[in-house]
Amino acid sequence: MKGEQAIKILWQTLFPVKFAKGEYAEVIYDDGDRHFKYALHIETLEELEEFIREYNEKVNFAICPNTREPKRLAKRTGYTEIKRQKAILIDIEDPESHTLKKPEEVRHYIIEFAKSVPESIRKAVKFSAYTGGGGLICIELSRWVERGEIEIVYDWLRERVKDFRYVDKSSLNPAQAQRLIGTINAKYKVETFIFKLNENCESLDVDAIITEFNARQNVEIERHAEIERHKGKIKNIEEIVREIKKRIKFKDLGLEGEDYGYYERISCPFHPPDRTPSFVIYHNGDGDVGVDFHTGEAHDIIGIYQKLYEKDFITAVRELAQRAGIKVVLSSEEKKKLQKEQALADFDPHAYITEELKIRSAIRYRINGEYHFDFFVENREGEVVKLSESLFKLQEWRYSLRLFGAHTGYKPAPLPAKAQEEAWELVIDALFEVSEKDEEFDKSELPWELEELQRVIREAPATDIMDDFVLSKSRYVKLVVGDTVYVSLTALLRRLKINPTFERINLKKVSQLLRELGAKPERIYVDGYRIRAWRLPEGDWRVVDTMDTTGHYKGDGSVHKESLETRGADGFVDTMDTIEEDEKKVMKKNSIENGCVVSTSGHIQNVETQAFEIGMDTMDSMDTTTGGQSVQRGDKKVDEDDDDLSWLNF
Known part of the structure; x- marks a missing residue:
């Protein structure tokens, strides 16, 4: 498609509706020397066509992909005058050879582009074009993007095409104009044209991009605050967190669903049954981010691991680093805490009751509202003797160990070092589980x-x-x-x-x-x-x-x-x-x-x-290890190598 037909397609893609009052399209041009110092502000396709007919072949034309609100007409504007945008133009060229290219060469560049980008971007290509020195890719957006959102969308796009050789990175700038397709390239004296229009274009989902941006921003703020609170507990914690987010994906934790290119939808792990998948995982080189659309909560890989397996931040970082093969150096304080956690995790209160306290059976009852226990313990002679005590006194672990030792003749094994209070709490809880109620459980009226x-x-x-x-x-x-x-x-x-x-x-x-x-x-x-x-x-x-x-x-x-x-x-x-x-x-x-x-x-x-720092209700974290296969996540790629563009649908 060439000439006026190509110009019309470009205009209708960039500006599909009438302009508001004070809103214009900006076309810039030169004297044939590629110094684009002149500007034309227009409101209709007819104005553009009339201007091109007069100056085509004499000058080079470029068009800004967004609408502008110029303070002064016929004067070039910048980013601050941008109002809104409906499509993005990406310049395709060979960075090592700024010369005239044949159409076949440019078609090859475009095919390589399609192979390298996520499927969602490939499907959003409205058309590709030949410009003489290279090509042009037009990405259609799902809705008008206001100025406050434009940079977010461009940042998102830059991240996903940054490794592609033939993309001119400077073109990913909303303030920059691009070659006006359908006009003559005055430098090379060749006509620019559209290769093929994609009638089945699936517009790039702007709302999903904005949601992902907000989620990442919220997660980064939360993660920065978390790192600041725990600085000193792990050496180089910032670098370790960054590496964890890059190496481990949600997929490695078993969270995988329907793939939409740069994001996936899965059934929410926190709100089952989720028949309409409402948990979205966004993929990015800096790490996956998940959003629970039931609550609006956003999680990076560390946050989701914390919530799935009920871990505190330091424990989650330590366990994920181990999965990722990253060495973690804990502070002496954290080492002691870890030892304590491990000791409690290894401690079996039920085994302690039978093997160390020698309890064979137990009965509980109340006297004046206070709990009492009758324990039947086995002594050294193999006899079962009765031991009675109130819960009030039993809650003191030192007294209780001496009491049981005196009745059984055995010295109970020490409770986990520096975790005696917590371990004995587990024993008390277990005593309630194994004891039976007395037939006359209430030996007094309900207090x-x-x-x-x-x-x-x-x-x-x-x-x-x-x-x-x-x-x-x-x-x-x-x-x-x-x-x-x-x-x-x-x-x-x-x-x-x-x-x-x-x-x-x-x-x-x-x-x-x-x-x-x-x-x-x-x-x-x-x-x-x-x-x-x-x-x-x-x-x-x-x-x-x-x-x-x-x-x-x-x-x-x-x-x-x-x-x-x-x-x-x-x-x-x-x-x-x-x-x-x-x-x-x-x-x-x-x-x-x-x-x-x-x-x-x-x-x-x-x-x-006052701010909660070390509350008396704070609990020690529990170690729970889970398996997970590490699978490298990548965006969908197009593997075919075909010189025909028809398979690309554009």
């Missing part, structure tokens, strides 16, 4: 403290934002995750301390009461945090809507101050002081009613909360 505890929990503030929940001395007692409600042991204790119902209350007592309610301690992983919290049994624990409606603190290490207030079902305003001295003052000066603290003046106090 009246339980009724008050249930009321306090129901009326306590709740949040579904982990950042708020893990704040040191946060006002939030409950965390809502889907249909499950968790409670913070320490936050609950602070409320119970200022409730006259609980005269002698401590962590062990609260733990006992929560068990009585049917709650269970769990290690949970939400929003990048690994914490230990108590999962409440099924029931309506959210009687009062106490969700905070003000801006939420997002944990950047700074001090955050906001008014934290909520009304309970009884109509009073709940407040929580974050400083122990203030709590004492409140207890002395304020009236206490129904477990809710109310200022005697009726005024609500502002609460200053």
